[in-house]
Amino acid sequence: MLDTSRLMTPARTCLLLALLTVGLAWAALADQFSLITALQALFSPARDDIAQVLAHYSWWPRLTISLLAGGGLAIAGVLMQQVLRNPLAAPTTLGVASGANLGLLAATLLAPGLLGMGREWVALLGGGLAMGLVFLLAWRRGLSPMVVVLAGLVVNLYFGALSMVLLLFNQEALKGLLIWGAGSLAQNSWDGVAFLWPRLLAGILLAFAMLKPLSVLELDDTNARSLGVSLKYLRLASLGLAVFLTACVVSVVGVIGFIGLAAPAIVRLLGARRLGPRLLWSGLLGALLLAATDLLLQRFSSALPTLIPTGATTAALGAPLLLWLIPRLKLGSDRPRTGTSMPIQPRPASSWLPAVLVVALTIAAALALLSGQSAGGWQWLPRFDEASMLEWRLPRMLAAAGAGTLLALAGTLVQRVTGNPMASPEVLGISGGTAIALILAIFLIPGASQWTLIGVGTLGALVTLGVLIGLNYRSGFLPERLLLTGVAITALFDAVRSFILAGGDPRGQQVIAWMSGSTYYVDLSTAVIVIALAILLGLVTAPFSRWLDLLPLGAPTAKALGVDILRSRLVLLGLVALFTACATLVVGPLSFVGLLAPHMARLLGFSRARNHLLGSALLGALLMVVADWIGRQLLFPDEIPAGLVASLLGGAYFMWGLRRL
Secondary structure (H helix, E strand, O other): OOOOOOOOOHHHHHHHHHHHHHHHHHHHHHOOOOHHHHHHHHHOOOOOOHHHHHHHHHHHHHHHHHHHHHHHHHHHHHHHHHHHOOOOOOOOOOOHHHHHHHHHHHHHHHOOHHHHOOHHHHHHHHHHHHHHHHHHHHHHHOOOHHHHHHHHHHHHHHHHHHHHHHHHHOOOOOHHHHHHHOOOOOOOOOHHHHHHHHHHHHHHHHHHHOHHHHHHOOOOHHHHHHOOOOHHHHHHHHHHHHHHHHHHHHHHHOOOOOHHHHHHHHHHHOOOOOHHHHHHHHHHHHHHHHHHHHHHHHHHHHHOOOOOOHHHHHHHHHHHHHHHHHHHOOOOOOOOOOOOOOOOOOOOOOOOHHHHHHHHHHHHHHHHHHOEEEOOEEEOOOOHHHHHHHHHHHHHHHHHHHHHHHHHHHHHHHHHHHOOOOOOOOOOOHHHHHHHHHHHHHHHOOOOOHHHHHHHHHHHHHHHHHHHHHHHOOOOOOHHHHHHHHHHHHHHHHHHHHHHHHHOOOHHHHHHHHHOOOOOOOOHHHHHHHHHHHHHHHHHHHHHHHHHHHHHHOHHHHHHOOOOHHHHHHHHHHHHHHHHHHHHHHHOOOOOHHHHHHHHHHHOOOOOHHHHHHHHHHHHHHHHHHHHHHHHHOOOOOOOOHHHHHHHHHHHHHHHHHHOO
């Protein structure tokens, strides 16, 4: 770990950041007030002075709420890291913030009366559910850092998909929550401060009261039990307190990204090792980080074309910070891992199994084309005068099958190149990087053609892969580092998505529909191109079967057998970028197909590379065709996009599989 304690200490860093915060605050007030007038506006504003009234009811509460929220999230992050012995645990990486956000969205729509009982309790229920899922998924593996972070990522994606479903069908009702959900610190009274400070104070006092038993968690479980500590109840109490702090903050200001991860990590890097100092300095640093970020954002917001939520800004700044921290944090063994951590069926697939999958895909395609609901009720076969139904259904079916095939092939290539069966374009952030590039292209290149978007998306995927390779090459593509790099890139994508949703741009609705994985807007010519690309690129992967058989054995073994490691990885990852870009352009970045299909193919016995590619491609196409058909029928006449259905089904299956590790 990098030793920066001689250059900077937590105290010096907090002092410098405090001076910066005071300077920014003074600069913000200096244009309108003197120091005495600013203080007067805080305590007793002149009712006939609009500027003082605004300062009293908006500016000062916003500064105060930023300090409170930043401190609360940082304390929650320290508690999570201490309990899980994981330096990268935080409210955002473990899904607590997204769970609290989903709970509040669902309550707003389905049971608004619950909000009257206390927003923090609704948020606490959602955050507690997310944390409980993560615990359930990772408990059998002893809450190991890799499994915990992976479980948190899956829960984040899953709850994000559920939130997207609510937003799609209730855009008007939830329109005001889009900015709030992205992390808005805007205030119009002192009510938020009055709500938050006593709850945070109680939580922080409890955290310091638990200091001694929490310090025992730095020992291994055997030594901790020998001291008479009940680890189960201590962990539950500590994580419950962390979830409560997070829920209180989310219920007031929405999701604020990465403060709970950045502040504890920076304090640890600056030399604070013991729990007490880490709690103290992390709370101060988190408060100052969020306040300084918000003041900077306010200062330059007038030059920006749209409203930028503070929470999305902290996520955008926190993602590069996490990328910088990953190589500096000891996450596991330095020896590259080449084995798989998922249970795999030892028996090979039967020779007739591909034929069974082809038959199943044919039946699913026929079902998608010839059955469905209409205004007249359920129809199994369209009448000849309703051929237009096929004109609508055929492009969607072809596009779904093509996109599923491409994502499955990309996932198979990534898993074999890295030797990690948990890898996929979605989990490693490749889909997120592609989506960032495509969103920027939609907004910056008016009237961009499909080929232009494919090129831009491929470039975004290649840049993402470059970041993955650069950060993980020396460690031999350790699963922990790969997954955490994906967490950072996905967080950056979430920040860009929040900017788009909160900006109010009409094109944002198109982006929402695309990000959710809808095939609704695909025409026949585009669908034919997608399915043709899927078949062509699938055939292109066949000559690389030998590389794909040898690379999972590890770099030394593959090199001894004549494989050019660097060239093979670059070629295969280039194909991954192209596959991901083409698929993401059609069904968005939220699907789990790239993770699920290769894993299911392994469980069915497709172990050799050529068979694994074939089985994954067939399963990917089958999953997406079925997901598109279910999405059309489930809430008819409304539709759930195929990407979201695949994400919900695939995420549930994957969480079940992760639970069995």
